[in-house]
Structures are given as structure tokens and as C-alpha cells.
Amino acid sequence: AVVSTQSTGDDTCTTLVLHKEDHTLGNVLRHMLVKNPEVEFAGYSIPHPSEEKINLRIQTYETPCLSVMYRALDDTMEVCDHVLDEIDRAEEEWKRAQK
Amino acid sequence: AVVSTQSTGNKIHLDVHTVRNTEDTRYPGTYTGYDDSWDFAKFRNNFKIRIIRREEREIEFDMIGIDTPIANAFRRILLAEVPTMAIEEVFLQNNTSVIQDEVLCHRLGLLPIMVDPRLFDMKGKGDKAEERNTLQFKLKMRCKRNKKAPTDTTNADELYCNSKLYTRNVEWEPLGSQKEWLKGGVKFSHDDILINVLRPGQELDMTMHAVKGIGSDHAKFSPVATATYRLLPEIQLLREFRGAAAEKLRSCFSPGVIEIEEGRAVVKDARLDSGSREVL
Numbered sequence: 192a193v194v195s196t197q198s199t200g201d202d203t204c205t206t207l208v209l210h211k212e213d214h215t216l217g218n219v220l221r222h223m224l225v226k227n228p229e230v231e232f233a234g235y236s237i238p239h240p241s242e243e244k245i246n247l248r249i250q251t252y253e254t255p256c257l258s259v260m261y262r263a264l265d266d267t268m269e270v271c272d273h274v275l276d277e278i279d280r281a282e283e284e285w286k287r288a289q290k
Numbered sequence: 291a292v293v294s295t296q297s298t299g300n301k302i303h304l305d306v307h308t309v310r311n312t313e314d315t316r317y318p319g320t321y322t323g324y325d326d327s328w329d330f331a332k333f334r335n336n337f338k339i340r341i342i343r344r345e346e347r348e349i350e351f352d353m354i355g356i357d358t359p360i361a362n363a364f365r366r367i368l369l370a371e372v373p374t375m376a377i378e379e380v381f382l383q384n385n386t387s388v389i390q391d392e393v394l395c396h397r398l399g400l401l402p403i404m405v406d407p408r409l410f411d412m413k414g415k416g417d418k419a420e421e422r423n424t425l426q427f428k429l430k431m432r433c434k435r436n437k438k439a440p441t442d443t444t445n446a447d448e449l450y451c452n453s454k455l456y457t458r459n460v461e462w463e464p465l466g467s468q469k470e471w472l473k474g475g476v477k478f479s480h481d482d483i484l485i486n487v488l489r490p491g492q493e494l495d496m497t498m499h500a501v502k503g504i505g506s507d508h509a510k511f512s513p514v515a516t517a518t519y520r521l522l523p524e525i526q527l528l529r530e531f532r533g534a535a536a537e538k539l540r541s542c543f544s545p546g547v548i549e550i551e552e553g554r555a556v557v558k559d560a561r562l563d564s565g566s567r568e569v570l
Contacts (some may be wrong), residue, residue: 215366222359226328228318269330270360273337274353281339281351 196257204250210243217245223263229254269281292435296332297324302521306570314358342561347515361519368517370506373407375425376400377500377510384495387488392484399510401457402479403500408470413501421466425476425500429460433488455486455494463497523560531555542569 194209209216224233232250242248249256299316302309336355344567353361380395387394388469405425413423434451446453458479464472486494505512523549531539536555540548544566549558 213366215363215371219363222314222357223318223328226326228325228327254439266328266330267360270333270356273330273334274339274356274360274364277337277339281341285341285344 192193202257203253204257205248205256207247207249209245209247212245213237213243214245217247219267220247220263223266224249224259226266227259227262229260295325295329297321297326301524302570304565304567306567339516353519358521365517365519368514369512371504372513373412373502373504374511374513375403375405375410375500375502375507377403377405377427377498379499379501381497381499382389382495384493386492387486387494389486389493397485399508401483401485403476404479405472405476407502410502412503419465419499421464421468423501423554425468426463426465427498427500428463428496429455429485429498430493430495431455431488432474432493433490435490444540450488450490453488454484455488457481457483457485460485460498470527523563523565525557525560525563527555527557539569 194207196207214237217237221233221235224230229251230249231252232248235245235247237245248259249260251255251259295471297316297320299314300311303311308422315321316326318325322327333355338354339351340354341349341351354454377398380398382395383563385391385394387395403425410425411423413419417423419426431452433453436449436451439448443449452459458481460478462476488494503511527539532555536548536550536553539555540550542548544562544564546559546562547557548555550556
């Protein structure tokens, strides 16, 4: 997914255009961004359903918005890794319970 | 003063005509005194997966302590972005059956192939079909009249040989060294999927190439028949129900949700509830 930035003079707000992405990533990133207390506003939209593109708007109080974006992506990866571990553990538990 | 770090948020409420509280409010700033910011340590402590039911081709499990955007993302990825192998190109030498070429090929594409797609690479537009990106199958059948059939049957299976073509009639032709690293051979998920029907004199001769793809490209590549999730319902009885009222309450819900214990209606298993609001 190619990402392009359209931002104004200061680095506390930006609109990112993520190509080849949809609600799958957009809603997750929005959720992780809003969970961050340094973020003033975060939202995403799909400009037209025929184009595979999302607009992700981030506004922060003080921290640079791209660093907040990286943090949201890292947090998402952390969650996914943990869910994977947990599925393995649940599988083990299921197998043991079957015996 | 911070009361406790995470609020309990609000719950989705089903009324007679409306659904309330559908927005997730557990974000920093919604509730004063609570810190709802993302905390991986808390997530890791609370998160649990519990498998409820596990069959050969079906699984039902609970994810406790996860937020809906992430659960929904998993569901969407299962449907659209987990790769599988499916037949993409069909080389027809001869098709004198009643089914049109394109209809037959469309059906072939939808046949599920039992092979681990992680062993294969995606085939790009200009790539040659070789052992690492393609599976080759062949089907060649000719229908003949069965000379030994009893004279008074009308059963097609007895009158003709090879009149019904199933997935078990399809042969896998290993390319290159596939025989070594695809031990056990490659089959379809079911042996008895009907592909085509022939009558005497009709013939089907084709070679099929299967490649790796994802569901967002074509639904034939979707590995799941379906993947769904729902929020576990919570049913609270606001007063005691006895006798005829308890029976009536039980009939308002799906079977198994409400049971009568010691004369009183009790919520036995809210999971079985289908969400019909008949009780309201």
C-alpha cells in the first residue's frame, strides 16, 4: 500500500491517503489512534467505494502525527502477535480437554 | 482523581424498535476520571480465546477482551485475504457435452483443492506455469453405451459408462519435482462433487491449471465457506417469573436459552439466543 501525505505547515495534523486499503485496516488504525491520549482527532473515510483508497485524518495535541501513526501500527502488530499465541494456547487446551 | 484505569463502557441495548448504544465509548476522555488509553499489558492479561466447538470443517470460538474493529478485521481477512489454490485456466481440447465451455470452467474454478497454499508462490502475469506456482489436473472421459445393461432400465448409471463425471475422475499431474514435496498427492475436498454429465458419444478432454489467489480477487479463492462473528448476548431477567408466565417466557426465546428450575425461569445459555425480540 503506497502512502502519501498531505499536510500543512505544522506536523500535528495530517491526512494520509492509503492506497489499496479498506475498512479492514482503516477501522483498526482509527481505533488504535483514538485509544492514544495524545491524539486529538482520528478518523477515516473511503472517498468512493469504487476506488480502493482510504483517507486517514490524524490531529494531535503536541506530538508529531506520523510518530503517533507508527505507534498505532506497532500496537496493532503487537495485538495480532498476541492473538496468534493465544490461539495456539487455546488449541492446546482444546486438545487436552478432548482426551 | 483517577477512579480506575479502564471504564466498563456501555453495552449495546436491544429495544422493541431500536438498538441503542451501538458506538464504542471506551476511548480516552469519554468518561472523566477514567483512563481508557491503549494498554497492551492490560489487554494481554484480560484476553482469552476459548474454543466452544471444533469439527473437521467448522470451528466456533469466543474471543474475550478484544475490541470489535480488530475482531472484524480478522473476519474480513479470513474472507478476502487468506490465499488458497483454485483452478484458474482450463485448456479444453474437446467438450462435446451439453454444458457450455465457460459455464463448465466457472464450476471448475469453484472446486476446493486440498493442498497447503503456503507451499506455493503467487503466479504473476508474465510468469511461466511451473512447479512452484501451478498445479495441473487432467480430465479425459468419453461416455459410451453400456452393452451389458438390462434391457428395461431407465437408470442412466446402468445404461451408460462414464456418464457422470465427479471430482474423483480428475487426475493430478505432478509438474517437475512436485511428487517429492507434495506427498500424499493433491485431491479436491470432496470426491463426489458432480462436474459434468455426459451421454454416449459426448466427450470431455481438458487440462486445468490451479494457481494461488486471494478472495478479494475472486470468491473462488476464499478459504472459508463463511466467517462470522457476533457479540455474546447478555440476558437479564428483571423480575421473577413463575408458572405459566415462566413457560411463556421460555417460548419467547430460542430453545435452550431459558430453563425452568425450581419453578422459576432462569437464563441457562444466552449463547443460543438468536436476537429475536419477541419477549419485548
